[in-house]
Amino acid sequence: MKQAFLKFEHWTTGFSMLVACLMLVIASTLGMFQIVTRFVLEQPAEWSEILIRLSLIWMVFMGIPMAFRQGAMVSVDVLYRWSPPKMRRLLDWLVCLAALALVAVIIWWGWDYSLRGRVQSMAGLESISMFWGYVAMPVGGMFCVIGLIGNLMDPQRNELETAQ
Template sequence: MMLPSSSSFFIACERQLNRVVGLAAAVMLLIAAAAGLFQVFSRFLLNTPAYWSEPLVRVSLIWMVYLGLMSAARGGALIAVGFFYDKTYGRMRGVLRLAIMLSMLTLFAVLAYYGWQAVYMVRNQTIAGFGLSASWVYSAIPVGSSLAALATIAHYLAPAKEVLTGPDPLKAT
């Protein structure tokens, strides 16, 4: 399938953004693991708990999940309709793909809208033991869902075939 140059440019930009965001999600997982390990070390070996480590683990895991949403959306792994996809062909498959994309974009729009409302509501609160504004934590919702919406559009324009149909584990490769 040959894409127009603007679609190709969008796909290339999304691919690079997805790499950066995926790396950021991995870093968030690394931060959560390191802070959790330090908490255990500090509490049980030094007998002085690190009051900042638990909120750091929580914040980094929240950001990891919402940043990872972009990679899941790009791979088409959010709405598993493989059975229906395998049973449809031609125009009906195109209609199904469009319905999947529109439902995912609707979900991400709702998440972004209510996520920004949550950010606004908690703008004056801070995370206990961390001193960070709670709005920074809640901003993961609209940021992650907006990035996932971009990835959803990219997946619609250039689907990841291995996720849509999936490899057959019973066939020898």
Template sequence: MVGVLRFIDRLIVKASLGLAMALLALMSCVTFYQVVTRFVLERPSQWSEVTARSLMIWMVYLGLVAVLRRGALISIDLVLDMAPALLRKALSLAIAAITLAVLYVMIRYGWLMTMRTSSQSLAGLTDPFTGARISIALVYAAVPVGAALSVVAVIARLAEELVGSAPEESNIEVEV
């Protein structure tokens, strides 16, 4: 069971981290374009700022998956490192429960907000193929999607900590 969970977890973490890195590269290009059009050509682009912001939001929520998988939250690391082995497992369980509760709230209310904004569109953006407006719900969807993917990472990390089988691959490596 832990093996299947570990396989699914690796797949989700690598895919989300790889996509987050691609979004960072794309966001950098769009931001560079925005700077050139605004300060060099003195004709600011209408779509680049909104696009860069939207890409950043998706990048952050997809990157959350890898952060939670590694347990790379500084305050939590400090507490776990100072605790004895038995207390460490109890703390890991408590931290995972609190994290899952927060992720549940993010999924629930993120989904509601996505649905609520589905009829609104992003200012300055249209579909280049159809000319239709692009829904702002696509940006809000980053919250429930990132949180749902993070649930798998939190459960996989907790399972490894409780079983005591944290593999060497715990350091997340992504080939791009």
């Protein structure tokens, strides 16, 4: 069961990171496009700015699960180094539960915000609902939950081990 979940977690976290990288590529490409249209052609593309913002939002919320999986988001390095092994496991659980509580709030209110924003349209892209921008919070949050549980089951502390 543990191995099956960790395999699933590895796939989902890798997928979320792939999406985050893709969003970075889209944002940087659109940024260059916006520079060319604004300063070279003197015909700014108004729609590119909102798409850059949208892709950066998705990039952040889809990249956070990898940070959680690597144990890099909520760091208690000093306490971890000074603690005996049983206390370290307790710290793992406390950090995981605190992060899960925060992510649960993000998922809950992110979904509520998404539903409320679906009647709005994006400035410059009137045909696209704001729902697609706001839904990044609950979607990224769900991937975070999987990464947090994966980190609890199989903690990774590469940066902590090299610092000693």
